[in-house]
Amino acid sequence: MRFLAFPVWFHAAAFAFSGMHNLINEIQTRQSTSETSQLIGDLVDGATTTVGRRVRDCITGGTSCELQARKDYERPGSLDSAICREDTCCVWDIVQQELTSHFRHDNGTCTSLARAAVRLGFHDAGSWSTTSGTGGADGSLLLSSEEIERPENDGLQEIRSEALRILDRYSGHGVSAADLVQFMHNVATVACPLGPRMLTLVGRKDSQESNPGDLIPSNNATDASYLIELFQNKTISPRDLAALLGAHTVARQFYVDSTLAGQGLDSTPGVWDMNFYREMALPNPPPGVFRLPSDTALSVADGTAPRFEAFTDVTFGQTVWNAQYSSAYSCSARCSDFVSGAISNIDISVWRSATVTSDAQGHNSRAVSYGIVVYHVSLEHLSEYTPVDGNFSFETTVRYSEINGSVN
Template sequence: MRLSQGPLFCLLVTGAVQALSFNDVSSNIKRGTDAAVSSVKDAAHNLFARQASARKNTCPKIWSQVASDLRDAFVSGGQCNDDARAAIRLAFHDCISGAGCDGSIILANEYTRSENRGLEDIAVKVGDWAQQYNVGTADMIAFAAASGISACPGGPKINALVGRKDSSKPAPEGQIPSPKSSVSKLLSQFAAKGFSATDMAALVGAHTAAKQRFAVPKKAGSPLDSTPGSWDTKFYSQTLDGSAPVSLDSDVRISQDDRTSGAFQRFQSMATWAAAFVPAMNKMTTIGNGGQNLVDCTSVIKSASRGISIRAAPLADRVRDSVEE
C-alpha cells in the first residue's frame, strides 16, 4: 500500500491542515498525489523551524532568578540603595567608552582607572554575579543597570536585552565624561555615540539616584538631589534652584547652557523626562551591539513601585505590578 492511500497518511494530512492551514497542501491532498506528501514534509519542516526560532528568541530562564536576586540586592527599605546607583553608573561607563557595552570595564579591569573611581566594589560584585549565574559580563552589567533603575520607586522600565559579546580589550582612557569638562566637550563625547543635546540632558537625569564621593570631597557621600532612593525629577529642580545637597559643576553648566537648559527645564515634568530618558538609555545599553540579535528579558524585571512603563507592557505584567504595589 502506498503511503498516499493509507490511514496514516490521512491522519498526517488532517493534522497538518488543521495546524498550518496551508491551502496548497489541502488542494494537493484532494488530488492524492505524491506532491501532497512533499508539501506535508515542507509544512512540517517550516513548523519545526519556526518553533526552533521561537525557542531561540526566548529569554533564558536564568534571568528570572537573576532579576529576583538583584531586586533583593538593590532595594533597601523600599528605596534603591548604593549598589543600585553604582550599577546604573557602571553600565554608563562600560557603554559610553571604547567598543560600547562589552563588559571591558570589568574584563579589562578598567574599573581600577581613576576615571572610574567609585565603581570598584560594584564592578567586582557584578563580575562575580556573571560567573555565578554563568551569563555574559556585558549582559550582566546592562541587566544590573535596568534592575537598578527599576529598584528606585518611580523608575521606568528600560529594556533588559541579553546576548552581547564580551571583550577583554581595554577601552581607550579619557572617554568617560568628566565633571570638570565644558558642556561643548561633554556634548561632543555624547554626540560621538549618537546622542543629541536633549538625550544628554535626559541621561544625566540618572543623577536623581546618585551620590558623589570624589567630585566634591568636602561633601563626600552627599546625594545629587534630596531623594537619591527614588526616581523623581528633584535632580532637575534642585540643580536649577541650587537647593541640591551637592551639585556637580558639569550638571550646573548643563542646566544653564543654551543647548541643554531648555530640556533641563522641561524634564521637571516626570512624563516628559521619562519619554526622553527611556529611549536614550535603551540606546546607551546597546551601543556596539545593534540590538537586533539580542533577546528581550525586560519582562522578568519588576518595578519597585509605581514605575512609568513607556513600553507597552503586557496586560498580565501590568496587573501583576499593580497588585505588588
C-alpha cells in the same frame, strides 16, 4: 539576539487619560525640532527582524522604549533543571531576584549598590565613540583589570566585585559580562521608586580589552560645548544627554570633593524623581546636596537647558523624562551593534503596592511595599502593549518628599 523589557507597575495615584502617548510625543517634538537620532551598525539599512525594527523605532522615537505588558511568566524550575536550561527567561529571572535583594532598602528606596549599577552600566557603554573603533557595552569594565583603575571609575570597585561574583555563578547558564552589566543597570532603575521600565537586549560579545580612554567626561568639566560634542560623537543628542543626566537623581559623590563625601546630587538620592532637575534650577543647592560643575554647565547650555526645564513639569515631567531616558539609554548602550534576530521576549516588572498621600500640589508623601517579578510574552504580542490612542493608566503624581522615613 534576545529581547528584554522592563515595565514598571504603579498601583497608586494613577488615572486614565485619553491620548497621553500623543501628548508625550508632541512635547518631545517641540523640544527637539532640530534633533534626530543617529542610527549606527546594522540598524542603518537593516532592522529586518522583529527585534531590529523594535530597537530602531525605540531609538528614533517611532515607539516607546517602555512597555505596558501584563505578567504571564512563572519560572519553570530550578537553575540546574533541564526545563530551566531550555527557557531563556529562567536564568535572568533568578539573576534579577538576586539583584533586587541588593538594590532595595526595606523602606523601598534604592541602595548604594543600585546607584553604582546605574553608573556601571553607563561607564561600560559610554567609553565609545563613532570614531573609536572599539569599546562600548562589551563587559570590559568587569573583565579588564586596567579599565576599573581609571580615575573616572573610582567608586565602582564594590559593584564590580558584586557583578563578578554573579557572573561567576551564572556564566555557565548563558549570562555574559556585557549583558550582565546592562541588565544590572536596568534592574537598578526599576528598583528605584518611580524609575523607568526599559528595554534590554542580550547577546553582546564580551571583551577583555580595555575600552578607549578619555571618552567618559570629568565631573569637573565646565565647557558645555565640549560635553555636548563629546556625547554627540556617541550618537547622543543634547536632548538625550539632558535626559541621561537625570540619573544623578540617585547619585552621591565621594571623589569630586572628599570633604563632602557622601552628599547626594539631589535631596532624595534613593528615589528616581525629578528633584535633580528642580534643584538644579535653584540659585544654590539645598543643604547637604552637592552640585557637579558639569551639571551646572549643562543646565544652562543652549542645547540642554530647555530639557532641564521641561523635565520639572509637575504633571507630565516624570512621564516624559522616563520615556526620554529609556530611549537615550537604549542608544548609549549601543544595542544596534548586536541586533541579529529574535529568540524570545522577556519582560521584567516591578510591581508597587503603595499607600500614597498627596498634598494640595499633588506631591506624593509616602509609599510602601515593593516587589519585582519577571515574565515572558511572545514577540507577536508586542503591539498590544505599546500605548496608543485611548485610555491607559499612567503615574501622575511624580514627587516623593518622604518614603517611610529617611531616604538613603
